[in-house]
Amino acid sequence: MAACHEHGMRLLIYFGYELSNIAPEWDLYGDEILVKPQRGGYHRGDYEQTAYICCFQSAWKEYYLTSIARMIDEYDIDGVYLDGTTEPFGCTNELHGDGYVGPDGQRHRTYPIFAVRDLMRRMREVVKSRKPDGLISAHMSATVSIPTLAFVDDYWDGEQLDVHERGFRLPLDAFRAEFMGHNWGVPSEFLSYLNKPFTYEESVPLALLHDVAVRPYARSGELMGMMSRVWDAWDTIDIERAEWFPYWAGGGPVTAASDDVLVSTHVGPGGALVVAMNATGEDRTMRLSLGMDATSVRELIRDREVPVQDGAVSIETPAWEGAVLLVR
Ligand SMILES: [Zn+2]
Numbered sequence: 001m002a003a004c005h006e007h008g009m010r011l012l013i014y015f016g017y018e019l020s021n022i023a024p025e026w027d028l029y030g031d032e033i034l035v036k037p038q039r040g041g042y043h044r045g046d047y048e049q050t051a052y053i054c055c056f057q058s059a060w061k062e063y064y065l066t067s068i069a070r071m072i073d074e075y076d077i078d079g080v081y082l083d084g085t086t087e088p089f090g091c092t093n094e095l096h097g098d099g100y101v102g103p104d105g106q107r108h109r110t111y112p113i114f115a116v117r118d119l120m121r122r123m124r125e126v127v128k129s130r131k132p133d134g135l136i137s138a139h140m141s142a143t144v145s146i147p148t149l150a151f152v153d154d155y156w157d158g159e160q161l162d163v164h165e166r167g168f169r170l171p172l173d174a175f176r177a178e179f180m181g182h183n184w185g186v187p188s189e190f191l192s193y194l195n196k197p198f199t200y201e202e203s204v205p206l207a208l209l210h211d212v213a214v215r216p217y218a219r220s221g222e223l224m225g226m227m228s229r230v231w232d233a234w235d236t237i238d239i240e241r242a243e244w245f246p247y248w249a250g251g252g253p254v255t256a257a258s259d260d261v262l263v264s265t266h267v268g269p270g271g272a273l274v275v276a277m278n279a280t281g282e283d284r285t286m287r288l289s290l291g292m293d294a295t296s297v298r299e300l301i302r303d304r305e306v307p308v309q310d311g312a313v314s315i316e317t318p319a320w321e322g323a324v325l326l327v328r
Contacts, residue, residue, distance in 0.1 A: 001076050010078035012137055013071055015064065017084035018042055018051035025063075033060040036093035053089050056119045057112035058096035065122055072130045079127055079135035079153075086120060086138050086148040086155075088113040113147055120151040139191070146184055155181065156215055158191035161198075168197040169320065170206070172262075172279075176248075180210045189215040192223070200226060204301055205322025208275045209264050211244060226324075229300040233273050233326040242268030253291030261286045270328075276315070277322035286315045290327060300324040 004011045018040050019026060019033065033054050040053035054060045071077045090109035092099030099107045127134040138152040141160040149155055157179055161170065181188030190212050192203035200214070200223045207214045208230065216224040245252025247262040253272070254265045260280045266273045272292060278284045289312045290297075297306040297313055301324050306313045315323045 005076075010135065012079045012081040012135055013077050015068065015080045015082055015085060016051075017053055017087070017089070019054050019060075020044075020049045020051040022047065022049040029059070032093075032095045033058040034093065035089050035091045036099070055089065055091045055093060055096060055098060055112060055115075057091065057098050057115040058093070061115060061119050064119065065126055068123060069126045069130070072127065072134070078131060078133075079137070080123075082136065082138040082140075082152070084140055086116065086140050086145060086152065087143045088116045088145060088148065113145065116145075116148045120148045124151040142178065144178055144184065146186075149184070149186060152186060154187040154189060156189045156191050159193070162193050162196035164197040166195055166197050175206070175210055179207070180212055182211070189213050191215065191217075193217075194220065194223075199321075201301055201318070201321045204230075205275055205277045205324060206320075208324055209247060209262060209277050209322070211246070211264070211266075225303070226301055229303060230273075230324060233271075233300060233324075236326060236328070237266060237268035237271045237273055239266060239268060239273070242266040242273075255289045255291065257287040257289075258284070260284075261288075263288065267292075272325075272327040274325040274327060275322060276317075276325070278317040278319060281319050283316070283318050286317045286323065288313050288315070288325075292327065294327050296328050298326045300326060 001011060019030065035053040035055045038052050040051060042051045068080055088111045090111050092107045092109050098110050098112060100110060102108050123136060127136055136152045137154050137156065138149060139156040141157065179188060179190055190203060190207035192198050192200065192214050194200065204214050204226050214223060214227060216227055244266050246264045252263065252265045253267065254263050254274050256263050256276065261276055261284065262279050263274065263276045276286050276288055278286055294308050297308055299306050299315065306315060306325065317323060
């Protein structure tokens with residue numbers, strides 16, 4: 001940990017949503033704390049084991065919070081990366097008070113949203129009281145349950161799209177509702193696995209068009225290159241002081257010659273970051289009038305200079321791909 005901190009890096013430790021059948025707690029607490037009917041079942045072969053979903057209506061909540069506090073106190077970690085933790089999984093486990101017997105005599109699920117909300121509220125206190133700039137970063141899939149998610153610093157959403165084949169298109173209104181974060185007041189990042197279903201040349205402009213970064217992950221070297229150029233560009237234009245003009249609001253200095261080229265632009269003191277997407281199923285030449293003086297334009301996805309002619313640029317763009325332009 002000290003080596004990370006010496007290099008200006010912060011380290012978040014993974015806290016998930018399951019208990020492994022080879023964990024020391026399994027025999028003592030498994031029946032009491034697992035979601036019933038038992039499900040999940042993530043199998044790992046390196047040390048033969050299968051893990052099942054836990055319920056935070058149970059005493060597991062206290063163990064979880066204590067563990068986070070101890071990891072900060074004893075190891076100086078900088079926060080937690082949560083996997084599915086903010087999701088109130090349905091549960092019938094009467095050993096911790098979940099579920100109910102219906103008129104049919106059968107036991108039915110309840111959803112412990114208040115318990116998960118309490119977990120998250122207290123987790124924020126555990127982290128921020130020890131490290132005011134500590135982070136809670138929550139990965140989940142399609143469950144933007146804001147009563148529980150409101151306490152995190154950012155959420156990472158999109159893994160559920162990996163069931164779709166290449167060629168799947170996410171409706172843009174769905175992106176604005178679920179993946180943007182602006183409407184919830186919680187920053188978001190987009191999770192995009194290569195070709196499941198998007199290429200990075202598709203997912204980076206799709207997300208940035210909505211002011212959402214794509215978070216690189218292990219073995220996504222090409223994506224790391226694209227996003228590190230975008231992070232540098234944010235510094236160059238001074239993104240904190242920039243004004244944003246999203247594509248649906250019409251305005252902004254940059255205009256496309258065609259209605260099916262969508263453009264969002266950040267204009268800051270140090271320049272502009274322009275995201276343009278070819279929102280059609282056909283390859284296009286995107287022609288963009290910049291509406292501002294430009295000494296240089298660099299396209300950050302493919303890392304190349306783009307010539308400016310008569311205040312405009314033309315970029316050959318495959319279907320559903322786009323361009324991210326740093327304009328100085
Ligand atoms: Zn339960």
